[in-house]
Amino acid sequence: MSEQVHVVKPPVTSVGVVGWLRQNLFNTPFNSLLSLVTLYFLWSVLPPFVRWAFIDASWFSPSQVCRDGAGACWSVITQNIRFILFGFYPYDQQWRPAVAVVLLLGLLFFSRDRKYWSKRLGYAWIVGLVAMGVLMAGGVPGLPAVETTKWGGLPLTLLLSVFGLTAAYPLGVILALGRQSKMPAIKVLSVVYIEMIRGVPLISLLFMASIIFPLFLPEGITINKILRAQVAIILFTGAYIAEVVRGGLQAIPKGQYEAAESLGLNYYLTMRLVILPQALKIVIPPTVGILVSAFKDTSLVVIIALYDVLKTTQTVLSNPEWMGFSREAYIFLAILYFLGCFSMSHYSRKLEMELSTENH
Amino acid sequence: MALDTTQTHDGVLREKPEPFWLDPKKRAIFFQILVVGAVALLAWYLISNTVANLQRQKIATGFGFLGKEASFEIGESVIAYDASNTYARALVVGALNTIKVSFIGIVITVFLGTFIGIARLSSNWLISRLAAIYIEGMQDVPVLLQLFFWYAIFYETLPSPRQALKPMHGVFLCNRGLVMPVPEWHPAYGYVFLAFAAACLMVWGLRRWARKRQDETGKTFPVFRVSLALVLGLPLGVWAALGAPFAMSVPELRGFNFRGGTTWSPEFMALLLGLILYTAAFVAEAVRAGIQSVSKGQREAAMALGLRPAQVLRLVILPQALRVIIPPLTSQMLNLTKNSSLAVAIGYPDFVSVANTTINQTGQSIEGVALIMLVYLIFSLSTSAFMNWYNKKVKLVER
Numbered sequence: 001m002s003e004q005v006h007v008v009k010p011p012v013t014s015v016g017v018v019g020w021l022r023q024n025l026f027n028t029p030f031n032s033l034l035s036l037v038t039l040y041f042l043w044s045v046l047p048p049f050v051r052w053a054f055i056d057a058s059w060f061s062p063s064q065v066c067r068d069g070a071g072a073c074w075s076v077i078t079q080n081i082r083f084i085l086f087g088f089y090p091y092d093q094q095w096r097p098a099v100a101v102v103l104l105l106g107l108l109f110f111s112r113d114r115k116y117w118s119k120r121l122g123y124a125w126i127v128g129l130v131a132m133g134v135l136m137a138g139g140v141p142g143l144p145a146v147e148t149t150k151w152g153g154l155p156l157t158l159l160l161s162v163f164g165l166t167a168a169y170p171l172g173v174i175l176a177l178g179r180q181s182k183m184p185a186i187k188v189l190s191v192v193y194i195e196m197i198r199g200v201p202l203i204s205l206l207f208m209a210s211i212i213f214p215l216f217l218p219e220g221i222t223i224n225k226i227l228r229a230q231v232a233i234i235l236f237t238g239a240y241i242a243e244v245v246r247g248g249l250q251a252i253p254k255g256q257y258e259a260a261e262s263l264g265l266n267y268y269l270t271m272r273l274v275i276l277p278q279a280l281k282i283v284i285p286p287t288v289g290i291l292v293s294a295f296k297d298t299s300l301v302v303i304i305a306l307y308d309v310l311k312t313t314q315t316v317l318s319n320p321e322w323m324g325f326s327r328e329a330y331i332f333l334a335i336l337y338f339l340g341c342f343s344m345s346h347y348s349r350k351l352e353m354e355l356s357t358e359n360h
Numbered sequence: 361m362a363l364d365t366t367q368t369h370d371g372v373l374r375e376k377p378e379p380f381w382l383d384p385k386k387r388a389i390f391f392q393i394l395v396v397g398a399v400a401l402l403a404w405y406l407i408s409n410t411v412a413n414l415q416r417q418k419i420a421t422g423f424g425f426l427g428k429e430a431s432f433e434i435g436e437s438v439i440a441y442d443a444s445n446t447y448a449r450a451l452v453v454g455a456l457n458t459i460k461v462s463f464i465g466i467v468i469t470v471f472l473g474t475f476i477g478i479a480r481l482s483s484n485w486l487i488s489r490l491a492a493i494y495i496e497g498m499q500d501v502p503v504l505l506q507l508f509f510w511y512a513i514f515y516e517t518l519p520s521p522r523q524a525l526k527p528m529h530g531v532f533l534c535n536r537g538l539v540m541p542v543p544e545w546h547p548a549y550g551y552v553f554l555a556f557a558a559a560c561l562m563v564w565g566l567r568r569w570a571r572k573r574q575d576e577t578g579k580t581f582p583v584f585r586v587s588l589a590l591v592l593g594l595p596l597g598v599w600a601a602l603g604a605p606f607a608m609s610v611p612e613l614r615g616f617n618f619r620g621g622t623t624w625s626p627e628f629m630a631l632l633l634g635l636i637l638y639t640a641a642f643v644a645e646a647v648r649a650g651i652q653s654v655s656k657g658q659r660e661a662a663m664a665l666g667l668r669p670a671q672v673l674r675l676v677i678l679p680q681a682l683r684v685i686i687p688p689l690t691s692q693m694l695n696l697t698k699n700s701s702l703a704v705a706i707g708y709p710d711f712v713s714v715a716n717t718t719i720n721q722t723g724q725s726i727e728g729v730a731l732i733m734l735v736y737l738i739f740s741l742s743t744s745a746f747m748n749w750y751n752k753k754v755k756l757v758e759r
Contacts, residue, residue, distance in 0.1 A: 024485035031484045038486050185392040189399060196733075199740035201698040203712060204732045211725040215413045216406045296502035303705050310505060326512030334501045334509070341500035 063321045076325040077332045080316045087152020087307040096143065097155040100132040104158060112347060114354060148224045152307030156226070160298040160308065164233040165291050171234060172241025177271065179242065180249050190242070197239035202297055205232040210304040229301050237294040244286045248279030281355050288348035292341045309333065410726070425722045426451070432717055434709045436625055447718055454714030455735060461628065461710065462697040465635045469696060470689070472636060473643025480648045491644065498641035504702050507634035511706045514626035521617055530610045536617065538624045541610040548602035555598040556591070563587040584674070627708035631700065639696045643689060650685030683754045687747060694743045698736060711735055
């Protein structure tokens, strides 16, 4: 054992910034070339974009200032934000949908943490949803009634998504159980439904909801358009969730069914206590994938002329004063949708880790 | 449970035949009759209402309207069409437009998606980050919004034909769409195509022969190189033998518009761009997952067997990765086809758009929507038929 242990530091070129660069960007000649090309590309794209989007941009100006300026015109958003967010909802009453949206986001925020998952949160949801309905529709003292034809913008998008997703989920689970059922009639009905719906684009269902559905009802009875679109979205999403849940059901080993049976559980209890908790847990990632696409798909109601947040934006853009600023408006909407979808998929990854029983 | 106890009170323990509601088989039959009955009742209710409504509104049912004159123009068409043609022909034009945009879209999407998926796995930090940002960003923005965005870029941001952008010689990008040169038709191309088909057939035979010989004698044959030479060489040879015609129809600006070449309209371009960029993100994810699913040991084992890198890729990595990649890839292709129905929102005359116009003109809403559903069901069912065939094939390979 020598007394003096000479500590040799690693060479400068393998640690720190230089080391990181060498390892991640310039480790082979090909990678070096690739990095240089990419850096050049970013250098030629990013600074002009930043200049356009931030430095030269006008934020709160009238449209004429925008037309004279060289940068992005975010004013198209800021000057019309109330219409984009709330559509044709009476101007002086727009605090109501605003409160409803805040209430909804608050409830979602609290439901995020599994610590709060209890009966009380369930009641809070029921109370919250009723309160939102009353706020939106009105008709009680102090709140004048607002017809559903005037609902629009962000509240409509959120309404279609939240109710669409919550109603489609149980429907999907029932359909998946139906497809796995041993009863031939139930199985055939489920398979036909699932395959039919999955085979056609959502838009054909929305057309059906908007033009054919009124023919289905007896004379004199009409159902409002929002509800019809909502039903179409639920029926559509349900079929996709069913396929995902089926994957989970098929992944449960047979022994689990037999164990539940030997405990004397009937079909309902077997499913509720043994099979579904495991199956639904396995399929969290694909389910969230379906939910994210259902959230994005609510934008399709534009085509049957419902005033969701995309349609209200287009209405603003068709106003001669703000014509020609589509890029800015659509980028704003893209950010809005991105935030929604990204937080959903981020949350699913978190939930998946929390529910995982394998690692600890 | 409650019934059991009453029976014990009576002192009759399981001796009486079980009442029918405790027999699972009979209960299942009863339950099925109940559900089927409920569905039939609902269907009957809806149909009877519909029939009554149609009679009241004096709407004739049936597909007789298909033979009538359509009397509307369609912006772009693969086959000859004008307003005096029938609705049936208009719908065929729409279906062909759907197929056109889907086919071109799928081909480009697969290449772009594969490229991005591989970039995501690159050891180059910058490239893999950029690919990740692309994938996450594109997946989280509705495709309809993307279509509107690209359409707005075309009609708002791009200049008029006079100031058109020229990314390459003969290629113009302006608010009339993308204009590019195409080869002028020459009879030689027909023979070139025939030569190509013949080469494909020969490659197929060659592969069978080479595999059989390898099974019998163990001798390998450079199938890939010979196939490539055949597929490229034969058509090129025919082309050269027939005088190598290379006249191109190059677009030129005449007045306010372009002459010659071919034009892809802004609607078509916006639809194509939106669908490609959106779907490529999903394809990239599938490709990444597929490549990652092949464990490192496989590559090492193949190399230990003395296979060359190209052979490792072709014989070991790809067959295993493709088995994971192909199913999601097919469903993404189908998604692209289904999403092409959003063309109706930006005015590209695809099948849904033409059917929608037909519904508005004739009032035959039920027939129109039924046709839309039928056409897309045919697409989906044929795709799933292919999937089943493919799954069976790769299963055999596995065994």
